[in-house]
Amino acid sequence: MGKGDRKTAKGKRYNSSYGNARGKATTKAAGTAAAPVAKKATKTVAKAPAAKKVAVKKAATKE
Template sequence: MGKGDRKTAKGKRYNCSYGNARPHVTTKAAGTAAAPVVKKAAGKTVAKKAVKKAAA
């Protein structure tokens, strides 16, 4: 069972393939809910300083 064997994880890595021995990693697990997106509070804003213009 070496790197030429396509039924092992080592062989899958060598052949750059996926399957039961080397499942493809997904971002969302099956059967679980995604985390809710947290939005920033709309009330808090950063005030910008006024830019002074030079007298001509």
């Protein structure tokens, strides 16, 4: 799986050929500009630490 493999895109580029693994790029008509693609803002939200549950001890009653 590398340069000499003609079934991969890397092999197609090495051999200067096109095929299913490396399709030809379609050209757009002159004068039309592609709309810029906006990247999604990735925010990392820090979660609050989970509250620890404290076991309630019941007092043993003697009868």
